[in-house]
Amino acid sequence: MNKTRIVMLVATLLAAPLPVAAHQVWLEREGDTVRAYFGEPVEDTRERSGGLLDRIASPRIFMDDPSKPLPLRREADHVQASLPSGSGDVRLVEDGLTPYGRTPEQRTRPIMLAREGRAETRGVMELELVPVAPGANSFTLLLRGNPLPRAEVTVVAPPRWERRLHTDAEGRVTIATPWAGRYVMEAVHTEDRAGGAGEAAYAKQRLVSTVSFSAAEGLAWAERR
DSSP, rough: OOOHHHHHHHHHHHHOOOOTTHHHHHHEEEEEEEEEEEEEGGGGGEOTTTGGGGGSSEEEEEETTTOOOOOOEEEESOOOEOOOTTOOEEEEEEOOOOOOOOTTOOOOOEEEEEESSOOOOOOOOEEEEESSTTTTTTEEEEETTTOTTEEEEEEEEEOOEEEEOOOOSSSEEEOOOOEEEEEEEEEEEEEEEEEGGGGOOEEEEEEEEEEEEEEESSOOOOOOO
16 A cells, blocks of 8 residues: 555544544532533543544533533533532433444444432433432433343442443342442443434434442542542
């Protein structure tokens, strides 16, 4: 392959849309502020404005009603919102991402979902990990309100420790929280669910849903960022 063809190939690859399959969105709350990050929590990768964070172009952050999103502000490595005082769990939906895939049969629409907190025992989003009791370490993975059995759930603990678990026949999964600090759980579900039209048409849908929460008790772990 000559130099000209190599240059053209590299340019094509750089210009092509990158799938967001390897990334996730998660929420971190501090007081009345919630921040949405896009990246890999196990590696402490947080994409930045002017880069891949810009692909999260139309997120909606809300408390319990998706039709009532909160005003957002973009910062260097996150998107943030101010929360009403005394509010409960907070959620995010990003369903404006571009479908990816080389053939019509492979075209997949990615949807990013995120939740912060484990005080509420109800699900609002299409795919959501819901605690069985307020503050519990056991969760039910709900797909449009129905338990999703035998699904993989990834847990990232404060020291960047990662473990993969599976929901049981009732869609439940229980995690351990030996460290104090933030935990991020992720569930992914891909399904044959066609939609869209023209260049936005897709044959599949890929839901990536996270829930994050802070454990007050446990082994101390100092963040190193």
